[in-house]
Amino acid sequence: MSKDVTIGIDLGTSNSCVCAVIDGKPKVLANRTGEQVIASVVAFREGGKIEVGNAAKAGIILDPKHTVSSAKRLIGRYFFSEEVRKARAVCRYEIVPGENHGVRIKIREEEFSLPEISAFVLKEMKEIAEFALGQPVSGAVITVPAFFNDNQRQATKDAGRIAGLEVLRILNEPTAAALAYGYGRDLRQKVAIYDLGGGTFDVSVLEIGEDVFEVLATCGDTYLGGDDFDDRVIDLLADKVQSEHSVNVRSDPYAFAKLRQAAETAKITLSTTDVAQISIPELIEHDGKQIALSYSLTAKEFDKLTRDLILRTFKVCDEALQQSGLTVRDLNGVILVGGPTRLPSIRKAVKEYFQREPEININPDEIVAIGAAIHAASLASSDTGSYLLDVTPLSLRLGIAGGLSETIIERNSPVPIDHTRVFTTVSDNQDTIAVRIYQGEARQAEGNTLLGEFEFSGFEPGPRGQVKIEVAFSISTEGIVTVQARDPKTGAEASTTVSMSSGLSEEQIQEIIARGRTADVAERGPSGPRTLGANEPVPMLEEGEDVLLDMPSLEADVSELLEKRDETPFFGKLDGDLTEAGPTGETTLEIERAPVAFGGGSREDVPLGDDDDDEVMGDD
Amino acid sequence: MMMNQSEIKALARVIDRLDYYQLLKLDPRANSSQLRVAYHDARKRFHPDCFLAEPDEIRGAVDRIARRITEGYMVLRDRNRRAAYDNALTSGHLRLSHEVEEEAKTEVQQQRGTTPNGKRYLTLCEEEERRGALPKAIQQLKTAITFEPKNLVFRQKLDRLEQQLKAAKKGSTPKI
Numbered sequence: 001m002s003k004d005v006t007i008g009i010d011l012g013t014s015n016s017c018v019c020a021v022i023d024g025k026p027k028v029l030a031n032r033t034g035e036q037v038i039a040s041v042v043a044f045r046e047g048g049k050i051e052v053g054n055a056a057k058a059g060i061i062l063d064p065k066h067t068v069s070s071a072k073r074l075i076g077r078y079f080f081s082e083e084v085r086k087a088r089a090v091c092r093y094e095i096v097p098g099e100n101h102g103v104r105i106k107i108r109e110e111e112f113s114l115p116e117i118s119a120f121v122l123k124e125m126k127e128i129a130e131f132a133l134g135q136p137v138s139g140a141v142i143t144v145p146a147f148f149n150d151n152q153r154q155a156t157k158d159a160g161r162i163a164g165l166e167v168l169r170i171l172n173e174p175t176a177a178a179l180a181y182g183y184g185r186d187l188r189q190k191v192a193i194y195d196l197g198g199g200t201f202d203v204s205v206l207e208i209g210e211d212v213f214e215v216l217a218t219c220g221d222t223y224l225g226g227d228d229f230d231d232r233v234i235d236l237l238a239d240k241v242q243s244e245h246s247v248n249v250r251s252d253p254y255a256f257a258k259l260r261q262a263a264e265t266a267k268i269t270l271s272t273t274d275v276a277q278i279s280i281p282e283l284i285e286h287d288g289k290q291i292a293l294s295y296s297l298t299a300k301e302f303d304k305l306t307r308d309l310i311l312r313t314f315k316v317c318d319e320a321l322q323q324s325g326l327t328v329r330d331l332n333g334v335i336l337v338g339g340p341t342r343l344p345s346i347r348k349a350v351k352e353y354f355q356r357e358p359e360i361n362i363n364p365d366e367i368v369a370i371g372a373a374i375h376a377a378s379l380a381s382s383d384t385g386s387y388l389l390d391v392t393p394l395s396l397r398l399g400i401a402g403g404l405s406e407t408i409i410e411r412n413s414p415v416p417i418d419h420t421r422v423f424t425t426v427s428d429n430q431d432t433i434a435v436r437i438y439q440g441e442a443r444q445a446e447g448n449t450l451l452g453e454f455e456f457s458g459f460e461p462g463p464r465g466q467v468k469i470e471v472a473f474s475i476s477t478e479g480i481v482t483v484q485a486r487d488p489k490t491g492a493e494a495s496t497t498v499s500m501s502s503g504l505s506e507e508q509i510q511e512i513i514a515r516g517r518t519a520d521v522a523e524r525g526p527s528g529p530r531t532l533g534a535n536e537p538v539p540m541l542e543e544g545e546d547v548l549l550d551m552p553s554l555e556a557d558v559s560e561l562l563e564k565r566d567e568t569p570f571f572g573k574l575d576g577d578l579t580e581a582g583p584t585g586e587t588t589l590e591i592e593r594a595p596v597a598f599g600g601g602s603r604e605d606v607p608l609g610d611d612d613d614d615e616v617m618g619d620d
Numbered sequence: 621m622m623m624n625q626s627e628i629k630a631l632a633r634v635i636d637r638l639d640y641y642q643l644l645k646l647d648p649r650a651n652s653s654q655l656r657v658a659y660h661d662a663r664k665r666f667h668p669d670c671f672l673a674e675p676d677e678i679r680g681a682v683d684r685i686a687r688r689i690t691e692g693y694m695v696l697r698d699r700n701r702r703a704a705y706d707n708a709l710t711s712g713h714l715r716l717s718h719e720v721e722e723e724a725k726t727e728v729q730q731q732r733g734t735t736p737n738g739k740r741y742l743t744l745c746e747e748e749e750r751r752g753a754l755p756k757a758i759q760q761l762k763t764a765i766t767f768e769p770k771n772l773v774f775r776q777k778l779d780r781l782e783q784q785l786k787a788a789k790k791g792s793t794p795k796i
Contacts, residue, residue: 212664375669420717474687476683
């Protein structure tokens with residue numbers, strides 16, 4: 001075996017999986033207790049111990065305030081985003097605002113960034129691999145949903161570094177699945193990867209031609225996953241308790257956590273049987289008595305509850321097919337990825353939609369990790385037996401006048417790619433331009449995700465329209481965005497790897513690594529993951545403590561934040577002025593487009609077109 | 621498939637002097653399936669994943685080449701953009717920049733006019749032209765131009781009609 005062992009990690013919303021290629025064969029690695037699917041749950045025990053994985057899962061019910069699950073839903077998000085708002089309503093651990101509109105998890109007065117939380121999970125996966133392989137692991141390929149934006153990709157990469165891994169590559173989950181499916185099989189096929197994870201849905205259409213895996217299009221919904229199916233069951237059960245006993249289960253974190261667990265178990269049961277018996281003998285105390293919950297959930301009823309969620313996935317499939325220029329008839333295979341795709345209702349619907357039986361000989365929980373490991377092994381050996389040609393899932397946009405944005409690189413463009421545009425100033429002696437970069441499909445800038453903003457002032461000021469500024473946008477093979485502004489006359493440059501908005505700075509990452517908080521995981525010793533045993537004191541809420549005290553103010557908090565963001569540097573700094581501009585966007589703040597000197601051509605500058613076609617960009 | 625370091629460095633140096641066809645080693649008359657083969661071949665030779673262990677200088681060069689290959693493929697696989705590129709190539713543009721492309725688009729739009737009145741008077745001009753009433757055609761076109769003073773296509777047409785009228789007055793236009 002070579003000295004450098006590399007691994008592939010599928011870092012999932014609900015579960016994670018690690019795999020390595022051993023003697024040319026991918027092998028899913030198990031922890032000390034033989035488990036291959038590891039819950040992406042981090043439990044912070046009293047006294048500073050940190051538990052990760054299936055053992056930590058018990059904490060969701062026993063100690064919900066100090067047990068973090070589904071962190072992937074929050075990674076790379078802004079505090080004011082819809083997803084964080086939703087998480088604050090359902091999660092019992094404390095989610096607080098961090099620097100630059102970022103998100104922090106507060107556990108016993110200690111604040112953790114999302115990359116730190118994910119790093120605990122990654123570190124666990126690394127240790128599982130080291131235990132299974134009997135040697136140290138350094139490099140890893142970590143997968144992300146194809147639809148992840150730059151902020152989420154950067155944050156995941158940071159998590160890997162914090163966990164002490166050399167992140168060889170961030171790889172899209174569906175692409176990894178396709179690699180696992182087609183590697184070494186000399187296929188010539190067009191396939192769709194239907195990837196329904198715990199928290200995200202992705203669909204990718206690929207053309208596999210022997211050793212080339214070319215993604216033709218990818219589409220997704222980062223707000224749709226198996227958790228949403230659980231939520232439907234939770235709602236059903238909570239409403240039942242409410243109507244029968246007039247008790248609000250949602251207001252009790254313990255009862256709610258029990259409901260959540262029961263709902264998830266019922267969903268899994270329905271993957272193999274027609275009826276799931278839900279029975280919680282002591283759900284919640286009411287008037288001094290324990291209320292028991294018992295319910296038979298039939299597959300038929302579950303299907304009805306979740307039908308619209310399944311239909312939503314096909315809307316995304318429609319889009320992906322349309323973007324790839326193919327129809328279902330052109331496809332040679334459909335591959336299912338993610339635990340929820342075990343549900344018979346989903347398999348049936350997928351079969352109907354794609355007019356073919358999906359591949360069933362592949363474990364949907366492991367396929368992504370297997371693909372990641374295959375790619376990790378080939379990257380490490382520089383002997384690439386397969387070539388992945390991926391695309392960028394979201395359009396890259398530039399903020400322009402009037403609160404609008406303009407597409408610079410279209411979604412589903414192959415990566416790596418770059419694009420250079422030339423802009424000029426409109427006011428005399430203007431010495432600064434603001435460059436704001438977004439990802440998304442909305443014309444209104446605010447409808448997209450802001451990746452970052454920077455000011456460029458290194459150019460030589462001059463009369464309006466005379467100054468030329470080159471702005472180069474580029475996306476790497478990992479989907480990571482870089483933007484550079486340059487004055488071609490002076491050569492002055494300003495650049496940013498864009499994700500700076502809510503992410504961690506390099507200094508912060510180094511500080512976290514130096515602090516070595518993740519080392520606690522290793523202190524557990526050789527006995528393997530600890531379960532919350534009978535002798536262990538179960539952390540309990542103190543009597544009279546109301547964990548929901550902060551709940552009523554949630555709405556107020558969020559709306560306050562939304563108002564505040566208009567006053568902060570990242571948002572609306574320019575919009576206040578620009579929205580007053582007429583519908584034509586003609587304001588004194590505009591920067592007109594200048595002809596570009598591209599590729600050493602000899603073209604003379606041409607007059608600009610009609611005014612309403614002109615590109616505008618806010619300045620200060 | 622691996623290229624050696626000096627080849628890569630050399631290619632990165634001359635990349636700004638290559639057109640997309642040269643870059644992809646492609647015949648300018650190649651069809652779309654030939655383009656795809658050439659694209660895959662080029663991407664394989666310069667895939668950033670194959671150069672992870674190389675020094676920064678090489679990785680930077682590979683990345684630059686890979687980006688340009690993608691750019692070329694994106695342009696050539698789209699029929700309209702390929703036509704615009706082929707046109708730009710004849711005037712010495714080796715890359716299809718946003719501005720050149722916009723210009724080509726504008727030209728297409730200007731053919732038929734960009735305003736309702738411009739379009740209307742262009743149609744009237746063409747009717748007069750078909751009837752052989754050149755002075756009236758010129759009159760209508762001039763009206764069209766008052767609505768679209770920046771429309772270069774209109775102005776070129778006006779020049780042409782005025783030349784024709786001049787020639788007709790001399791009586792030298794042969795009848796077919």
